[in-house]
Amino acid sequence: MKVILSRKGFDSKAGGIPSPILPDGTLLSLPIPAKCDELRYKDVYFDGVSFADILCQLKPKDNKIINWNCHLDPDIRLNSRKIKPANWSAGFGQISQAQGYLRNQQVGVGDLFLFFGWFRQTEGDFKDGTLRYVREAPNQHILYGYLQIGEMVSDSEKLQREYYWHPHSLERRAKENNNMLYLPTDTLTFNKNREGFGTFDFAEKYVLTKPGKSKATWKEIAALFPENICKNVRNSAKDGGIYYAGQWQELVLKENELSEEWVKSLF
Template identity: 40%
Template sequence: MKIILSRKGFDSQYGQIPSPILSDGTLLSLPIPSKMDPEVKFKDLHHGDLSYYDIIRMLSPRSSIKENHTCHLDPDIRSEVKERPMERVPSFGQEKAALRHLQNQNVGIGDVFLFFGWFRQTQYIDNRLVYTPNAPDLHVIYGYFQVGGIINRMADVPAWLKDHPHVKADRWNNPNVIFTASQRLSLCPGLPGAACFQFDNRLVLTKSGCKRSTWDLPDFFRGISISYNKNSWKEDCFVAASKGQEFVFEANDGAVEWIKNIISPEIVNSPHSIAFTMR
């Protein structure tokens, strides 16, 4: 089984602020702005009673993101952010160089993506959501996705997937696929094939007191080759590559146990997360 550590959501270039760790533990990955995807606006996505646009404006009043700005909702693994067809399955698209990298690594059905991104703890001060003062910037794993199907032709896209950003006709002019999630996670059959996590320290990649790309991986990873990450190991840490979306490795026994510990039922979101409302 291949595991893909997949970097997603707001970063220092796209969005330019950390995604929030909400007070209820929700890891709310903010999808990157995208003029290419007119179907979904930040104001169309909701967590409880607030839109993603509301949340962004509270966290960053000077954000360049405006109410009518659109975003790239991908991976699409949080079911409750907008209305869905009943037959909807979690999905994730990839294209161009990033897709070629996955193909060169022979990523396919049964392999597992662990989505991570830039996060910071938040809290309410004077009835306003703000970043917790002095909270560190962290790389955190916020969700997982086991590949159950691969759509690599526009003609094979089902009707329920028609709003996915990778369905657009011009994307098929380049290497482009849409992955759909398995019904169940093979490592933990009691769990769905894709889901988001509630915050837990075991999901934090960043080494305490360090920059977010300096990770505290278990020592057994020293014997594992991770794509895009040559010479990343230092004496007491792993410094993740600054470039590249998809870091692929073959899971050994240690990695499988590490992943099972991360994908634990008590921190996997139910299909409908706790509502998030103004207090």
Template identity: 40%
Template sequence: MKLVLSRKGFDQGSGGAPSPIFEDGSLFSIPIPDGRTRQRYGDMRHGLHDIGEVVSHLTKGRYTGRSPAHVDPDLHKERIDRRDGWRPAFGQTGAAQRHLENQGVGTGDIFLFFGWFRDVSRNVDGIWRPTPGGRDIHAFHGWMQIGEVLDLSSGRATDWLHYPWLCDHPHVSRGAEPNNTIYIASETLALPGCIASAVAGGGRMSRLTEATTLTAQRQPKKSVWSLPDWFAPDSGRSLSYHVDHNRWTTTETGVNLKTVGRGQEFVIDIGDDKRALDWVSALITSAI
């Protein structure tokens, strides 16, 4: 089994602002902007919060509730009205998809989606802003085990018409595009001996926990992560783009990793390692 640590949501390059950690500890990963889609930030809600308003405030008006959003990965069923049969799905293309192919990612493998988050709160004027002195971190916000892989590179609607609920996904309307691919979640998560079958094959992590926090404690840079020691190259396996041993430091609890500046998909083959499977299980169940 392979794990894919997949960077998704607002960041400095796409959106220019963090996604919010609200005062109740809940997370909302803001999708990146995309002028080719029909979904709008103003159509999104998180509890009682208007995400269009949050986006407008955090980006200082660069994007508003009327701005279109690239909702991908699409993990949250209640975000909009759905057709029957809906399942979580994630699309990829270009160099990032070629990397997934070269790493042999396919059915049964698991995406763990992460992004940039900051604590936010309303100031005295009612404007959402990063909370002074609050957390500024990378954190996991969703998961998806691959149940099916669809090749949409031809641009033909017949490639996805057996899955009519995909009609709202941003990757089905791109036309002919080399290696345009959609990964569809399995019905349930299958980690033998680790997790009950009642857990969905994909979903969002709705709250921040110690387990879902990637950034190491007392680190000034959010790109320095705390991970279990089996991630490190010395374990006999390697995380793609991070094979340089100088990026890894042993700690009392595992390893710290200085992550690469850019990159979307980082892949590690965990095989049937019980330690790794237990870690994935604990990660997901801590935040749903």
């Protein structure tokens, strides 16, 4: 089983604010803005409240982004839409250079995506409009979800016919040769008590960021050091930790006991 770290959600350029750690520990990843997509922030929901409303609370001075379309991908949270599409399935799409990297690493059925992003603790109540970031709360990279690959779909007609609700089924993506939709297994192959996709609630074991460091400087997790990465990467961290420069999307870990034991410890 290969393990793939996949960076998703708001960042400093796309969205501009951290995704919220809700007071109950929910890691609510905010999908990035995407003008060419069809889904809008007002169409995406969490616990009865639209993401547009949540964004209004976290970014009150920005009255434009709430009307934008968004790229809900990975789509791994149940009931994220007010009206659930018929035959909905969790899924994650990748395209272009990032998909080329996954293809070259022979990522396939049985391999596991771990999704992480930029998060910060919040307080207040998103249901009554008082959600806000906790002052002085750190910015952190945190693992927030997963998907173990059960099926891979790249056929343009099948994507548009059977997975019309996913952004990688839109014609402009579906017609690309290097476009792939990853669908989950029913349950994890190494833990039959867990579905093949899902989200995590906040726990220290999911925090990648090294305490006292900037969000992109990670803890010294053995499985995440350069020698265990299937890519030519350099640890640029100073004074301890792990730091990989650049705006990369995916990192494939080497297929070995070190990687598998680390992943199993997360579930």
